[in-house]
Amino acid sequence: MTVQPSTERDHWVSWDQYHRCIEQLALQVHESGWQFDKILCLARGGVRVGDVLSRIYDMPLGILATSSYREAAGTQQGELDIAQFITITRGTLDGKVLLVDDMVDTGLTFRRVRDHLVNQFPAITELRTAVLWWKGHSQAIPDYFVEKLPTNPWIHQPFEDYDSIRPHQLESWVRKGQSN
Template identity: 75%
Template sequence: MNQPPSTDSDLWVSWDDYNRLIERLALQVYESGWKFDVILCLARGGVRVGDVLSRIFDVPLGILATSSYREAAGTKQGNLDIARFITITRGAPQGKVLLADDMVDSGLTFAKVCEHLRSEFPAITEMRSAVLWWKGHSKVTPDYYVDKLPNNPWIHQPFEDYDSLRPHQLDSWIRKGSKG
């Protein structure tokens, strides 16, 4: 599918681009030499990032649901909600934790999540963050990132097509995709 060209205000990302970004992030973490015990991803944006990193590094994956972009069709940040529990297959997060997400935008989510994790999970001894994109207006600096975006563009990620797709539209969506 053809995408519009990226500009200072809009960054368009294909599935191939998205997958290469995750691979570059994994390489950066690997080359740092830092060893960690678990990856904790922030849902929803960080789920794909965390899943791939968990597979590459062969460490457990935990998922913490957060939500703040609900207003104006998901384009305006509102109040942050952090889930009460973390989904993880082996107990609770402990030791060295790599916190993964797709981006650090304002930094509000990362700052509050880190505060939450430190207070609720004292067995976490060290925490570092890894993201694909770090926006220039962020108040938080990630430990690992692939691209710094000083102009703070809106990032159009490939899975956003599903935000407006509803079950009753699937048949025509699939037929359209098989033709193109």
């Protein structure tokens, strides 16, 4: 992925910047002093973030699949789907839970997921949210975030290259990468 200078409309993120944001988020949660029991990430965008936080905190990681950005090659938000089940590595979803995603855009996903969790998992005693990016037009306010983006730019994340590559294209794509 070619990282260009960010503008009010486009926020470009390299792999190094992406990993630094996750580390800053982990540090922010730590410095808050809040003790939690489980980490729940929203797939797909929150999986990498949740994985790293789970490793840093040595905490169980739960994964809840959600999907709303399917229209127009993933650039337009559609109807939100929330998976029926949560995958978690140890125990059940209970106690104090840190809900993690890459960003909060409109806030609709966070609100719906929060309602879903409260209704489906009454053993959750406290739920806080953590994201890398918080867009200014969001109707939800995350408890922890790295960057607030008041102009609501499209965030170009480093793994987006994989959105347009298909298995039959891999050989030439890998060869191209080896020549650099």
